[in-house]
Amino acid sequence: MKYCTTCGKELADNAVSCPNCGYVFSGGSVVGVNDKPSFGIALLGFLFPLIGLILYVVWKPTTPLRAKSAGKGALTAIIMGIILGILSGIISALGAGYYGY
Numbered sequence: 001m002k003y004c005t006t007c008g009k010e011l012a013d014n015a016v017s018c019p020n021c022g023y024v025f026s027g028g029s030v031v032g033v034n035d036k037p038s039f040g041i042a043l044l045g046f047l048f049p050l051i052g053l054i055l056y057v058v059w060k061p062t063t064p065l066r067a068k069s070a071g072k073g074a075l076t077a078i079i080m081g082i083i084l085g086i087l088s089g090i091i092s093a094l095g096a097g098y099y100g101y
């Protein structure tokens with residue numbers, strides 16, 4: 001177990017950046033990891049929510065910021081899907097009310 005040098009949060013031994021404050025440790029076990037929020041990854045998660053969620057889980061320990069982008073995209077797609085589902089339900093219910101006689 002190690003601790004973040006800037007905020008003191010408890011971290012996994014293989015963590016290369018702090019999920020709490022985003023500090024990236026130099027000399028981490030993974031070299032050259034580019035951990036930053038990515039619109040492209042968020043878009044990928046949005047278009048393929050399942051892939052976004054998988055990437056979120058896989059990337060979270062090593063690249064939490066990139067993982068968050070994938071998770072956000074997937075979550076947005078899921079929430080929009082639910083809203084659209086409810087809306088189409090309401091619309092069809094209204095339609096049934098108008099034309100159901």
Ligand SMILES: [Zn+2]
Pocket residue numbers: 004005006007008009018019020021022023
């Ligand atoms: Zn920290």
